[in-house]
Amino acid sequence: MEHNLKEFLDKKAAQYEQPNFIKDDPICIPHRFTKKQDIEIAGFFAAILAWGNRKSIINSCNRLLMLMDNAPHDFILNFEEADLKPFMSFVHRTFNATDLYHFFNFLQYHYKQPSGNSLETAFSKHLNAKSENIEQALIGFYNLFFDETVFPDYPRRTRKHIATPYKKSACKRLNMFLRWMVRSNEKGVDFGLWKKIKPAQLVCPLDVHVARVAKHFGLLQRPNSDWTAAVELTQHLKQLDANDPVKYDFALFGLGVVEKF
Known part of the structure; x- marks a missing residue:
């Protein structure tokens, strides 16, 4: 069965990992962007706001980028308090301007560091070559994002918008963002911009559709969609492809969302 399953999921992954x-x-x-830092910032917001139906997510992201003059890296490096006024009415679900301002502050702080040429270091510095997966990268990123020595007055409400395995979250949106940045751009979908994190260390983004399909194929037993479940699913996917387990996100998502499997 496993050989047949691998063949089937390989076919589905190839079907959905296409530019269309x-x-x-x-x-x-x-x-929409070609500059590395623009891709990182636009991708980070697109992943964080990936909550609700896909059309409304894309509309919110386009609105946000328009307010940033469609030059996110330049905006992040140079904004001052007076530049934030147009963002006061920005809202997507429960994400609002209060949250956005902290995101801007964090990103500006990071990109102005000597090691801040890429957002990758905010994740990768918490890993080593022996790290089985990105768990410590996600925990470390959360701690950086809400570091009280740097951001003593950060809004406590904003913590709900950055997930962490430490709080048992499946971290679906951050895992998706890392997939985009780390996996090869060979098929023209993901970007392959980051090299310090290996595709083998990624954890599969887990949502209700992916969980449902994974359970159908016996790739997931755990009833709760939490961090343990995301790791369990990824371990099963590693048996199908140890170097690139998260390519099967395309197969599971496509089967669940497009084919209503």
């Missing part, structure tokens, strides 16, 4: 997948998916947002 991009236009209806939040990944279309970073694909």
